[in-house]
Amino acid sequence: MSKNTTQIRAAVAREKGGPFSIETLTLDAPRRDEVLVRVVATGLCHTDMVARDQSYPVPHPIVLGHEGAGIVESVGADVLKVAPGDSVVLTFLTCGRCKPCRLGRMAHCEKTFPLCFGGARLDGSTATLDGQGEKVHDHFFGQSSFATYALANERNVVKVSSDVPLERLGPLGCGIQTGAGAVMNALNVRPGTSFASFGAGAVGYSAIMAARAVGATTIVAIDIVPSRLEMAKELGATHAINSKQTNPVEAIRDITGGGVDYSLETSGNPSVLHQAIEALGSLGTCGIVGAEPLGTEVSFDVNTLMIQGKGIRGILEGESVPDIFIPQLIELNAQGRFPFEKLMKFYSLDQINQAAQDSEKGVTIKPVIRLLAA
Ligand code: CXF
Ligand code: ZN
Numbered sequence: 001m002s003k004n005t006t007q008i009r010a011a012v013a014r015e016k017g018g019p020f021s022i023e024t025l026t027l028d029a030p031r032r033d034e035v036l037v038r039v040v041a042t043g044l045c046h047t048d049m050v051a052r053d054q055s056y057p058v059p060h061p062i063v064l065g066h067e068g069a070g071i072v073e074s075v076g077a078d079v080l081k082v083a084p085g086d087s088v089v090l091t092f093l094t095c096g097r098c099k100p101c102r103l104g105r106m107a108h109c110e111k112t113f114p115l116c117f118g119g120a121r122l123d124g125s126t127a128t129l130d131g132q133g134e135k136v137h138d139h140f141f142g143q144s145s146f147a148t149y150a151l152a153n154e155r156n157v158v159k160v161s162s163d164v165p166l167e168r169l170g171p172l173g174c175g176i177q178t179g180a181g182a183v184m185n186a187l188n189v190r191p192g193t194s195f196a197s198f199g200a201g202a203v204g205y206s207a208i209m210a211a212r213a214v215g216a217t218t219i220v221a222i223d224i225v226p227s228r229l230e231m232a233k234e235l236g237a238t239h240a241i242n243s244k245q246t247n248p249v250e251a252i253r254d255i256t257g258g259g260v261d262y263s264l265e266t267s268g269n270p271s272v273l274h275q276a277i278e279a280l281g282s283l284g285t286c287g288i289v290g291a292e293p294l295g296t297e298v299s300f301d302v303n304t305l306m307i308q309g310k311g312i313r314g315i316l317e318g319e320s321v322p323d324i325f326i327p328q329l330i331e332l333n334a335q336g337r338f339p340f341e342k343l344m345k346f347y348s349l350d351q352i353n354q355a356a357q358d359s360e361k362g363v364t365i366k367p368v369i370r371l372l373a374a
Contacts, residue, residue, distance in 0.1 A: 004029050006036065006073075010128075010147035011352045011369075012136060013052045014061040019353045020052070020146070025063070025136055027149055028127035032076040035152045037088060041346070042145040043067030043171035044355050044367040045202075046268075050291065051117065051140065052356075059119040062137035063128060065369075066092070066116070068145025069170035072157070079154045086159050087166055091173035091322040092116055093142025093156040107181075107317040116141040127151050145170070146352065148371050158326045164334070168341050171202070171366055172326045174317065176340050179206025179266070180329055181318015182287045184214060187262045191215030194256045197237075198248070198276045199266035200228040202343055202366045203289055205235050207264050212236030213337050218256060222248045222275075225362055235342065243275075252279040259284055266290045270298045277305075277312060285311040289318075344368050 006027045011020035030036045042065045051058040058064075068090040072082050082088060093116060094101050094109035101109050109115070111122065119137030120126045128136040128144070138144040142156045160169060179202070183189045195211040197204040200223035211219045212235070220239045221232030229240035239255050241248045252260050259281025265273045268290035276286045277300045292298075300312070318325070332338035343366040347355040355367035 006149050008147045008149045009349060010063045010144075011065070011349060012061050012130070013064055016054045016060070017052070020356070022350055022352070024131060025147070026129045027147070027151060030074060030076040030151060032078040033154050034076045035079055035082060035088070035154060035157050036073045036075070037068065037070040037090065037150045037152055037157070038073045039068050039070040039145050039148055039150050039371045041069060041167035041170055041368050041370045041372070043175060044352070044359055044369060045171070045175045046359075047174070047291070048146075049356060049360065055293065056117055058117050058140070059137045061130070062119050062140060063144035063147050064140050065146030065150070066090070066141030066143055067170040067174045068143050068150050069166045069173070070150070071166070073149065081154050082157055082159050087162045087164075088157040089160055089169045089173050089326050090143040090145055090150065090152050091156050091158055091177070091326065092317050093153055096155055104321055105319060106321065107319045112316070141174075146349070146369060156322070158322050160327060160330060164330055167346070167368065167370060168344060169330065170368065171340070171344070172329055173322070175202040175366065176206045177318040177320045177322065177325055177329065178289055179203040179264075179318065180210035180338070181320040181325060182264055182289050182315045183207050183210035183262075184318070185325065186313065186315040186319040187264070187285055187287050189214050189216050189262050192217050193261040194218035194220070196220040196222060196252055196260045196263045196276070196279055197232075197266060198222045198263060198272050199290065200225070200232045201266060204264070204266040205232065205343055205365065206340065207266070208232055208236050209338050209340065213332055218260075220252055220255060220260065228362070231365075235339070249275050249278045256281060258282070262287070264289060268292050270296050273298045274300070277310070280308075280310045282308040283310065285313065287313055287315045289315050346370055
């Protein structure tokens with residue numbers, strides 16, 4: 001029998017662009033299809049900042065956080081997938097009923113936006129109250145895991161082996177699977193081919209490590225920060241281009257003898273997306289994972305695209321089937337073939353604003369907030 005409510009410590013986004021405030025809140029017990037998770041650690045993703053700043057319309061006040069990992073505390077009556085004590089990674093929530101979900105392509109679930117950014121369950125209900133008894137929005141990506149406990153759904157908990165350090169695993173639920181899955185699932189990068197990541201951040205590095213793991217033989221990193229390019233080489237890039245100094249399209253054409261087989265735009269900058277398309281060789285495909293401001297349009301030469309058989313495609317969450325893909329990434333990591341822990345720096349919950357600043361300044365690639373001691 002589970003308790004009716006749990007007292008939690010959480011980071012609350014109350015003001016657009018403002019700092020997170022650390023508060024004690026009350027969280028309801030799980031509904032029939034929900035899972036209460038004691039959060040061990042949660043990654044901080046650029047999308048948390050986008051939501052904090054309301055660049056996407058997210059209701060405030062809200063508990064953000066969507067790269068959580070932890071231990072199942074209790075489960076609702078209908079939950080079969082996990083049991084109390086299980087180790088889980090939390091990932092994006094999907095409806096399970098729309099066409100993309102039924103095709104097993106749930107990253108493009110038609111209800112992604114209301115489920116992940118609605119600040120409530122789909123029926124509009126929330127489960128969190130602040131110290132004054134006022135409603136705090138939650139269920140961000142079906143988790144709101146900048147908190148000592150998170151309410152997830154059976155659909156977005158991924159059971160993982162208990163012998164892997166859980167505090168490293170949360171970012172697999174978003175940023176890491178976004179980059180790795182773009183390469184392994186969506187673009188399906190083949191051995192012996194060429195790949196270019198426009199942007200060397202958490203997503204770009206995950207893509208570069210994945211490109212190496214699948215056997216791409218030319219791996220190009222493009223960024224404007226020298227230290228990031230150095231790190232890209234450590235992680236598997238064969239070439240690094242500082243696009244402040246060198247035209248990346250010309251450099252990529254030189255390196256590859258005409259253009260790259262696969263490019264990935266991770267920066268969210270429309271002029272960089274244009275370069276990522278221009279850098280493609282015949283039959284090449286450009287994947288888009290960098291979130292641009294709503295309404296952004298980018299032009300391309302239609303005839304070149306058509307005549308050379310090039311493709312451009314949007315990719316969310318690495319087109320991952322998380323229950324399958326996340327354990328695969330954990331195994332690749334255990335074998336030393338996907339060393340994502342190199343991206344991480346750990347912070348306490350009280351340091352979350354510092355973590356956000358460090359991430360925005362590029363000092364930290366993947367901040368991870370530890371919650372166990374909070
Ligand atoms: C985001 C990526 C940009 C569109 C919305 C979902 N995923 C995770 O951070
Ligand atoms: Zn994210």
